[in-house]
Amino acid sequence: MGSSADVKQVTSKKIEQGDATREALVAAARELFGTQGYAAASLDEIVRSAGVTKGALYHHFSGKQQLFHAVFKMVKKELSREAFPLDVANDDVWSDLVSRCRAFIEKHTEPRVQRIVLIDARSVLSWDDWHRIDSEYGVVMLRGALRRAMHRGIIDPQPLHSLARMLGGALAEACLLVAGAEDREGAIEEAVGIIERLLEGLRPRR
Numbered sequence: 663m664g665s666s667a668d669v670k671q672v673t674s675k676k677i678e679q680g681d682a683t684r685e686a687l688v689a690a691a692r693e694l695f696g697t698q699g700y701a702a703a704s705l706d707e708i709v710r711s712a713g714v715t716k717g718a719l720y721h722h723f724s725g726k727q728q729l730f731h732a733v734f735k736m737v738k739k740e741l742s743r744e745a746f747p748l749d750v751a752n753d754d755v756w757s758d759l760v761s762r763c764r765a766f767i768e769k770h771t772e773p774r775v776q777r778i779v780l781i782d783a784r785s786v787l788s789w790d791d792w793h794r795i796d797s798e799y800g801v802v803m804l805r806g807a808l809r810r811a812m813h814r815g816i817i818d819p820q821p822l823h824s825l826a827r828m829l830g831g832a833l834a835e836a837c838l839l840v841a842g843a844e845d846r847e848g849a850i851e852e853a854v855g856i857i858e859r860l861l862e863g864l865r866p867r868r
Contacts, residue, residue: 683714683718684722686713687714687723688729688733690708690711690712691703691712691730692737693711693774694708694711695733696775696777696778700726700782700785701782705719705726727786727787730782730783734795738779741766741779742800745762746762746804755811755814759807759816759861760854760861763854763857763861764850767850770837770840770841771846771850797827801827801830802826804826805822805823808820808825816865817864817865817866818865825864832856832857836857840853
């Protein structure tokens with residue numbers, strides 16, 4: 663029999679291998695879902711691209727939908743953290759808030775992001791799953807930016823969660839508007855202008 667240390671080492675190695683397999687599957691699925699769309703991407707293609715067996719896929723995921731769930735969660739997490747980072751260095755809170763909203767919209771112009779987040783997610787996932795992930799990785803990050811603006815007196819105190827949800831909804835619609843526009847740059851400027859006007863309405867009356 664192996665020692666306790668040997669058993670722990672083997673267990674640790676298996677966990678690392680399992681994590682690596684899962685990461686490879688999510689990465690492969692993300693690429694194929696982003697380029698082909700959920701319906702067209704097959705599990706056979708995904709496991710082939712990941713370099714694993716279909717049995718390995720089913721060890722980590724119940725099927726294609728759960729794999730998409732993991733991909734959507736990863737993409738939303740990245741988008742929100744890049745657009746609304748927790749560590750903000752800009753002292754101009756107003757300009758920073760507006761520029762963060764612009765960044766959020768612009769990041770949704772990437773074709774793979776559009777396919778996963780704007781097109782497939784709402785039809786593949788249940789409303790509860792979509793809403794939970796959107797709240798966790800979208801509304802929460804936006805809430806932090808709004809809280810900072812309130813603390814600095816840039817916008818009037820508001821019910822924070824409700825404000826973040828409603829502004830998040832406006833940003834989501836802005837992303838859809840830009841995605842379907844022929845003049846993408848013009849649509850971005852138009853959308854950001856409207857978002858800024860909405861935010862202006864929250865500023866203190868002087």
